[in-house]
Amino acid sequence: MRTLATAAAVAVAMTGLAGGASAQKLEKVEFFLNWVPGGDHAPYYFARKMKRYEAVGIDLDIQPGKGSAVAIQRGAAGASPLVLADMGAALIARGKGAETVAVMNVYANSPQGLYWLKSSGIKSAKDLAGKKIGNPPGDAARVVFPALAKNAGIDPASVTWVNIDANGKLAALKSKAIDATTSFYNIHHIFQRELGDDMGFLAWRDVGVNPYGNSVLVNAKFLAANKKLVADFVGVSQKAFADCVADPKPCVEALVEANGALKFDNEMTNWELVTVLMSDQTSRSVALGWHDDTRMAADYDLAATYFKLDKAFDVKTVYTNEFLDKSIKMTQPKTK
Numbered sequence: 001m002r003t004l005a006t007a008a009a010v011a012v013a014m015t016g017l018a019g020g021a022s023a024q025k026l027e028k029v030e031f032f033l034n035w036v037p038g039g040d041h042a043p044y045y046f047a048r049k050m051k052r053y054e055a056v057g058i059d060l061d062i063q064p065g066k067g068s069a070v071a072i073q074r075g076a077a078g079a080s081p082l083v084l085a086d087m088g089a090a091l092i093a094r095g096k097g098a099e100t101v102a103v104m105n106v107y108a109n110s111p112q113g114l115y116w117l118k119s120s121g122i123k124s125a126k127d128l129a130g131k132k133i134g135n136p137p138g139d140a141a142r143v144v145f146p147a148l149a150k151n152a153g154i155d156p157a158s159v160t161w162v163n164i165d166a167n168g169k170l171a172a173l174k175s176k177a178i179d180a181t182t183s184f185y186n187i188h189h190i191f192q193r194e195l196g197d198d199m200g201f202l203a204w205r206d207v208g209v210n211p212y213g214n215s216v217l218v219n220a221k222f223l224a225a226n227k228k229l230v231a232d233f234v235g236v237s238q239k240a241f242a243d244c245v246a247d248p249k250p251c252v253e254a255l256v257e258a259n260g261a262l263k264f265d266n267e268m269t270n271w272e273l274v275t276v277l278m279s280d281q282t283s284r285s286v287a288l289g290w291h292d293d294t295r296m297a298a299d300y301d302l303a304a305t306y307f308k309l310d311k312a313f314d315v316k317t318v319y320t321n322e323f324l325d326k327s328i329k330m331t332q333p334k335t336k
Contacts, residue, residue: 025057026054026057026058026059027057027058027059027229028059028061029058029059029060029061029081029082029229029233030061030063030079030080030081030082031044031060031061031062031063031080031082031083031084031233032063032065032071032074032075032079032080032082032083032084033062033063033064033065033071033083033084034065034067034068034071034083034084034085034086034214035064035065035066035067036064036065037062037064037255037258037259037262038186038255038262038267038270039186039252039255039266039267039268039269039270039271039272039273039274040106040186040214040270040271040274041062041084041255042244042248042251042252042254042255042267042271043237043240043241043243043244043251044060044062044237044240045062045251045254045255045257045258045259046240046243046244046250046251046254046255047060047236047237047239047240048060048062048254048258049254049257049258050254052236052239052240053233053236055236056232056233056235056236057229057232058229058232058233058236060233062258063080065083065084068085068086068089068090068214069085069089069093071083071084071085071217072085072089072090072093072098072100072217073093073098075098075100075217075218075219076093076097076098076099076100076219077219078219078221078222080219081218081219081222081226082216082217082218082230082233083100083216083217083218084106084214084215084216084217085100085214085215085217086140086213086214086215087102087105087107087211087212087213087214087215087291087299087319088140088144088211088212088299088302088303089140090102090215090217090318091299091300091303091309091315091318092303092307092309094313094317094318095303095304095307095309095310095311095312095313096309096310096311097310097311099219099220099221100217100218100219100220100318101217101218101220101223101317101318101319101320102215102216102217102218102291102318102319102320103215103216103217103218103223103230103234103319103320103323104215104216104234104237104238104289104323104324105212105214105215105216105283105289105290105291106213106214106215106216106241106274106277106278106289107212107213107214107215107274107277107278108212108213108277108278108279108280108282108283108330109203109205109210109213109276109277109278109279109280110203110204110205110209110210110211110212110213110277111184111185111186111213111214111277112141112144112182112184112185112203112204112205112209113182113183113184113185113188113201113202113203113204114148114180114181114182114201114202114204115169115173115180115181115182115183115191115195115199115200115201116128116131116173116179116180116181116199116200116201117173117176117179117180117195117198117199117200118197118198118199118200119176119198120176120179120180122179122180122200123200124152124202125148125149125152125154125202125207126152126153126154128149128152128154128158128159128179128180129154129155129158129159130158130159130160131159131160131179131180132159132160132161132162132177132178132179132180133145133159133160133161133162133178133179133180133181133182134161134162134163134164134168134169134172134173134177134178134180134181135161135162135163135164135169135181135182136163136164136165136166137163139166139182141182142161142182143306143307144209144211144302144306145159146306147209147302147305147306148204148207148209151207151208151209152207162177162178164177164178164181169181169182169183170183170190170191170194170195173195174194174195180200185203185273185276185277186270186273186274186277187270187273188201188273189266189269189270189273210295211295211298211299211302212291212295212296212299213277215291215319216234216237218230230323231322231323234289234323234324235323235325238287238288238289238324238325238328239325239328241278241288241289242288242328242329242330242331244271245275245278245330245331245333245334246331246333246334247334248268248271248272248333248334249268251271252264252267252268252271255267272333275333278330279330279333280330282295283329283330284329284330284331285329286326286329287321287324287325287326287327287328287329288324288328288329288330289321289324289328290321290324291319291321293316296315296316296318296319297315299315300315
């Protein structure tokens with residue numbers, strides 16, 4: 001009897017170990033970024049370093065991106081089930097049949113900014129008439145510029161567009177080959193450093209052009225088949241963003257550790273600017289990462305007006321707030 005009891009105990013113990021091993025089995029999931037890693041991506045690297053994704057069974061493979069269009073293509077095709085991309089680009093892509101669903105917003109405010117040289121005589125957006133604005137052909141900001149012009153009170157046809165490479169904007173502005181350009185706010189500090197007192201700036205959101213920016217998107221079929229995994233990813237990520245707002249240093253350190261070419265001070269400044277983009281009435285009062293229905297409807301109208309969607313769709317099929325914890329809200333960020 002003693003032998004049988006011992007054997008039974010061993011069997012129970014082995015069953016427990018097997019169950020524990022099974023519980024620790026991780027599912028590898030690729031998360032494709034909108035661009036190369038930077039300060040705005042710090043929370044994902046922080047959560048991965050702290051093994052928070054592992055704790056919910058996710059082996060997160062973070063891949064550098066090549067722009068929102070590429071990220072959305074990969075997400076819609078299922079090559080990367082989770083991607084980070086501009087919400088406006090996602091709406092345009094949905095009109096072409098690319099089915100992704102936004103599950104968490106990052107940029108509650110549009111990151112688009114207009115930069116100019118004060119020495120060119122420009123004091124505000126109203127002074128852009130007759131001036132040269134440099135942007136790549138097909139740049140999203142260039143396409144939506146008529147909305148900015150309308151709100152600023154100028155004729156969009158009164159400016160001259162100069163085709164330049166995306167990485168050549170600042171150099172073209174400094175050399176006065178152009179009078180103005182557009183850029184994302186999270187590199188605002190670089191324009192400040194290079195242009196100094198001659199820098200003029202207008203955030204598009206300040207003149208009422210404020211579509212949602214980057215959001216976490218999920219392949220629609222993957223979402224339908226893996227709701228728990230998506231819920232776990234969003235839960236960890238939302239909490240990580242809140243933690244990084246409260247204490248950014250370990251988050252930026254985790255980013256730099258994982259991407260050796262980055263500099264801590266630069267990415268910390270980048271992150272501080274990102275927190276400005278994260279903060280709006282909804283993120284502060286409803287939940288961090290929340291997509292507001294009214295704003296999403298306005299974003300759809302903006303996309304339909306200026307980008308001519310191939311096919312109309314119900315905007316409410318493009319996003320969901322179901323995985324967000326409403327107890328987690330945007331707070332006053334801590335600076336270095």
